[in-house]
Amino acid sequence: MYDILEIRKDFPVLDDVIYLDSAATTQTPVQVVSAVNNYFYKYAGNYGRGAHRLARETTNHYEDSRENVARFMNVDPSKTIMTKNATESINMVALGINWNLGDHIVTTSLEHHTDLLPWMRLKEKGVDMTVVPPDENGIINPDEIASSITDGTRLVAVTHVSNVFGSVQDIGEITRITHKAGVMVLIDGAQSLGHIPVDVGSIGCDFFAASGHKGLLGPQGTGLLYVREPEIMEPSYFGGGMVHSVTTTGFELEPCPTKFESGTPNMPGVIGLGRGVEYVQNVGVANIEKHEKSLVKNTASRLAEIPYVEVYGPDDRCGVVSFNITGLNSHDVAMILDETSSVCVRSGYHCAMPALQSIGVEGTVRASVGLYNTQEEIDTFIDAVSQITSLVG
Ligand SMILES: Cc1ncc(COP(=O)(O)O)c(C=O)c1O
16 A cells, blocks of 8 residues: 555655655655665765775675665676766766767657767767757657657667656657667656656666655765666766876776766765665556556646646656646746645746747746645645635636
8 A cells, every 4th residue: 555644755855845846856765864864874885995994885885775776677797887967977877978970869848957968969079969849748750760860870769758748758669769770768767756657678678867865765966877788988088096007108997887877976875876776666656557557647737727727748758747827837846836835836948949930839837746645635725726826717
């Protein structure tokens, strides 16, 4: 049984606010905070360096976390790179591949800027880009991806779940048709991992990037990158901790993932992330999906019944409901919701300007849920929106 009251005990901050901004970052359960505290109080050492007990214990916990994260995605831990966020993960791919003049990338106008700007910057290297538009509900047609692939295409980069519409893309089909054309696929899983079951291993994509501080309930400053064939990428940073040997004239790198994690990593963050993944597994990601989908379905349909409210996105959505109130700026709506009802939502363009341009607006109010939100909280939120609309009526 989904015991929401038990879950909420693990998130003390929820006593004070109605938190509907989990798509930006989730609240952190006490178990994760304890794992981070334990690192500092009981065994803090540096990762992968040193023979003493603290360094060894830190390394063991760090590697256990990597293993948890990788197993959760059904992929090989040795191909799972710990990063500081999804943004770093995607930039590592953009910077790490040896691009050639005339190479081509296919992406979509649904993307978070994180899955757009790194590819746009490659224009300087002569890499061209085609941007496929979504339909009015934020869905990408895989056939449009297929027909955008040219002889020069090397990569298709697509978000799994839109952070604006909550629309879920058919990444299995997109990967299948892209691979059929001999092209690599990158999936931005920042809004899907931990919210819906994602079997990265079975999907077979070449790269899967995600944040640790969203659906996986890890601390901020954590993320991951899965790479199916690590040889395709060079590291973006060079220094300590990544080499097998160094002389004054050259160096030999360690294999993946070590060669991609130079410098002292975020040990407390990664260790906390491992605990966050365990938390998600204990609740069950299928249970989380069911709970969150029912909350957003209810939210969207009730918002749509309120006069002056326009809701965007498909009926079958994951985690997120975007809407506007006629005549009101989204930031003003967000401020009023906070001041009158302690409801925290995101407003503005959500780091996805082209996605908003596709529906002809500059910003939306975005309510996004986590495994800890209740139906009562949604009721309060809906009442608060209704009251605001009386300002425009
Ligand atoms: C779809 C999507 N991709 C990427 C990102 C960037 O994630 P991070 O801030 O962890 O780098 C976000 C953040 O909201 C997102 O929603």
